[in-house]
Amino acid sequence: MGRRRPDTPTLEEVAAHAGVGRGTVSRVINNAAGVKDSTRRSVQQAIAELGYVPNLAARSLAGRRTDAVALVLTEPDWRVFAEPFFSEIVRSLGDALTDTGMQLMLTLVRSDDERQRFLEYARGGRVDGVLLMSVHEGDRLPDMLAEARLPTVMLGRRSGDEYVSYVDADNVGGARSAVSHLLSQGRTVIATVTGPLDMYVARCRLRGYRDALALAGLNSDPSLVAESDFTEDSGRRAMAHLLERHPQIDGVLAASDTTAAGALRALRAAGRRVPEDVAVIGFDDFPLAERTEPPLTTVRQPLEEMGRAMIRLLLEDMEEPSVAYRHVILRTELVVRESA
Amino acid sequence: MGRRRPDTPTLEEVAAHAGVGRGTVSRVINNAAGVKDSTRRSVQQAIAELGYVPNLAARSLAGRRTDAVALVLTEPDWRVFAEPFFSEIVRSLGDALTDTGMQLMLTLVRSDDERQRFLEYARGGRVDGVLLMSVHEGDRLPDMLAEARLPTVMLGRRSGDEYVSYVDADNVGGARSAVSHLLSQGRTVIATVTGPLDMYVARCRLRGYRDALALAGLNSDPSLVAESDFTEDSGRRAMAHLLERHPQIDGVLAASDTTAAGALRALRAAGRRVPEDVAVIGFDDFPLAERTEPPLTTVRQPLEEMGRAMIRLLLEDMEEPSVAYRHVILRTELVVRESA
DNA sequence: ATGAAAGCGCTAACAT
DNA sequence: ATGTTAGCGCTTTCAT
Secondary structure: OOOOOOOOOOHHHHHHHHOOOHHHHHHHHOOOOOOOHHHHHHHHHHHHHHOOOOOHHHHHHHOOOOOEEEEEEOOOOHHHHHOHHHHHHHHHHHHHHHOOOOEEEEEEOOOHHHHHHHHHHHHOOOOOEEEEEOOOOOOOHHHHHHHOOOOEEEEOOOOOOOOOOEEEEOHHHHHHHHHHHHHHOOOOOEEEEEOOOOOHHHHHHHHHHHHHHHHOOOOOOHHHEEEOOOOHHHHHHHHHHHHHHOOOOOEEEEOOHHHHHHHHHHHHHOOOOOOOOOEEEEEEOHHHHHHOOOOOEEEEOOHHHHHHHHHHHHHHHHHOOOOOOOEEEEOOEEEOOOOO | OOOOOOOOOOHHHHHHHHOOOHHHHHHHHOOOOOOOHHHHHHHHHHHHHHOOOOOHHHHHHOOOOOOEEEEEEOOOOHHHHHOHHHHHHHHHHHHHHHOOOOEEEEEEOOOHHHHHHHHHHHHOOOOOEEEEEOOOOOOOHHHHHHHOOOOEEEEOOOOOOOOOOEEEEOHHHHHHHHHHHHHHOOOOOEEEEEOOOOOHHHHHHHHHHHHHHHHOOOOOOHHHEEEOOOOHHHHHHHHHHHHHHOOOOOEEEEOOHHHHHHHHHHHHHOOOOOOOOOEEEEEEOHHHHHHOOOOOEEEEOOHHHHHHHHHHHHHHHHHOOOOOOOEEEEOOEEEOOOOO
């Protein structure tokens, strides 16, 4: 595990080469004010000539920033990678961070051992802040990070009373409006393929489904609810199962558009036409839902805004280490795509 | 961008608390030999009581390891994320790294600006080594890293004469054996859906396809070749296109199993039966190919071994910074899955 | 506007 | 076996 970084020029050598003190060089590389223009230029030239690159370890030891934030994925199931949702969020985080000059690094945490290791890494000062995504209910990592007073922001929450800062979408409202939409179309037997019910997000969407039915004065029949794990295949199986029990289903709320695509396949396999016989609405990942034939109506989450909001909360927390946790819940939008 | 790490106890405080010198504490946290058992225990207790966590910046400044390696994705197209290939490799890298106690961090590099930023990050000493994947032909990042003398290993190569260290699969051989297999089945009109031809891997597979035909004394017809970008949808389109020109196609080599799945859809849409009318063989990502109905024959790459080999090369390079570039090409395996 | 000097928290070489 | 000490390369006062 030996490491040798050879002959990297140091700030001191740059200073000597430029014939100035090292404080001056430091000011130049940090774009600090109060350096005569001519001095600045000669320092810059020395930097170029020597191929100087600041030693980041020394820099963060000496004080200020690390200029890196970690995005942690605590997901034993690697298939989330395949979700457009995931890549959209990562992209939006990357974009939002670009302006701040920070590096985004993705870290994968699967076991408790890795959880511990990451904690030490973060507490060791290798990152200025931590973003978390797809956190499951019992996961204590966010609390550990928060206790260590590391700026921490989650995407989504683990439960109804979450403390650690988070950004979430209005899942209940989204599901509610989707189901209300189905009802207003005259659909009467509406089923739902939920996500894994140990995830709060899945429970919220289920709640919205029930709320909408209740609002219409209908009882929700438990046998119209089938659980999936957000993958296309499990969505297909869940839908097939629902159809066996309730052949007369004419509307479906799916936990995600991947799941919706799966449901679509099951419906087709059973000879149903979509949306004529059965209308399907999925939560949220537009790329897939749009590529479906026909394009599915979806509850769209403002992924771009969610990423931006996460970065905003994180930066705020870094500026002034407050004791407050902050929460942002973003509105969802029903994107209707039926021609019918 | 201010950052304040509050009141973290230092090694010195631990030493005082335990009533020992700080050298001793350092030995204990680094599991160095030559510390009396009783001393070690009392230091460990002091560490626990104070909640001490080593400052990683100080550690790497003082010399040794960073204990982190970066996996860089230089991919403007985020859909690669969705490839099982990708997550399999990441998993295998993670596993291989676990034993060494190193952190793996994924970094996304899309623009030249980000390329430059990452270079400074790496040269700044934040990582001990760099792994690269999905590197396109003209990308200079690997050279820049190698010139900066950072241990660097790529997955795949950019061209036929690659210098920077890499691990690759025998793509030519794999494609050749796939097409030979089709020929031995009596298939006579064999098309191929290639990957993006600005990637060497795609060209290699195309070469294997041609080699096999030549070996059988056949000329390859350019109009039996259609390019895709490794996504399912582009595979579907490419296949549809091929079918228009050559309705009599009875065998297909697809660039990946995602592409193969797309090809399958196009074939079905055109009323062909697989594998009775048309046999499809895809390169490489078993999870998807197995979930296809019927399961597709594939050219399997030893992803697990590839990940391990990358880590091995990287560690070797870190141990003894050699001037040599090293290359490993792993054999592929044809996994036949037709019942026919 | 700029130089000098005091750390930041750790490792490793040198004493003992 | 353990204490002491000299840096690692930078930022940041504090002088000037």
